[in-house]
Amino acid sequence: MIKMRKGRMLMLAVLLGAMALTACNDDNTPPNQFTFDGETYSFTHGFMYNDTIVDDSIYVNSIVLLSEDLKVHWTDDHSDIDSITGRGEALTMIMFSTEYDGPASGTYLHDSLDIFRKGGLSELPKLFVWVYGDLLINYAPEGKEIGNKYRLTGGTMKVNKKGGNRFEFTFDLQTEDGKEAKGFSSVILETFMEQMSEGTGASKFIPFVVK
Numbered sequence: 288m289i290k291m292r293k294g295r296m297l298m299l300a301v302l303l304g305a306m307a308l309t310a311c312n313d314d315n316t317p318p319n320q321f322t323f324d325g326e327t328y329s330f331t332h333g334f335m336y337n338d339t340i341v342d343d344s345i346y347v348n349s350i351v352l353l354s355e356d357l358k359v360h361w362t363d364d365h366s367d368i369d370s371i372t373g374r375g376e377a378l379t380m381i382m383f384s385t386e387y388d389g390p391a392s393g394t395y396l397h398d399s400l401d402i403f404r405k406g407g408l409s410e411l412p413k414l415f416v417w418v419y420g421d422l423l424i425n426y427a428p429e430g431k432e433i434g435n436k437y438r439l440t441g442g443t444m445k446v447n448k449k450g451g452n453r454f455e456f457t458f459d460l461q462t463e464d465g466k467e468a469k470g471f472s473s474v475i476l477e478t479f480m481e482q483m484s485e486g487t488g489a490s491k492f493i494p495f496v497v498k
Contacts, residue, residue, distance in 0.1 A: 322469055334351050350380050350382065352378040352379075381418055392447055394443055395443065395446065397440070398417070439460050453473065453476075454474060456472045
């Protein structure tokens with residue numbers, strides 16, 4: 288009996304090991320980090336603002352990804368951002384998609400057309416494109432702004448909309464001076480309930496939607 292029990296335990300251990308190995312092989316989620324200019328960073332949270340361009344067909348989705356050291360301070364009713372404090376990294380992007388509650392799943396390409404004019408849009412945007420983006424490194428938005436700001440001018444942003452305001456972003460982006468930001472971020476994006484007001488912490492990151 289003792290030998291049989293030992294044999295069964297060995298078989299069970301082998302089976303569990305095989306199941307664990309299979310689970311590891313099925314989990315292809317990349318690490319939550321990105322590289323830029325030889326350094327590694329990560330985004331852990333963020334927010335988004337969504338608005339309609341053409342009723343029920345084209346929506347502008349403005350997203351902001353933030354590192355852990357940048358803290359968002361909301362107003363009491365959570366309708367606006369009072370300020371953003373700390374010092375860290377941020378990625379801001381304006382995208383056009385078919386969904387109001389954040390960018391739809393898909394791959395977004397850069398559209399270099401300058402569709403923004405003073406007073407509004409000069410033409411209807413294409414779908415599944417991003418038209419504006421900035422990457423901020425070692426950045427402090429409060430008081431006298433410090434840090435490095437890089438304009439994004441090319442590359443792709445792949446969105447996987449998971450539900451519950453959780454998004455996965457896989458990106459390979461280029462700055463105007465030829466540097467590359469490449470990586471993966473899985474974050475929950477909080478949403479504005481109303482039009483954001485001018486002079487808030489959010490308006491430092493999303494310049495085109497402030498009225």
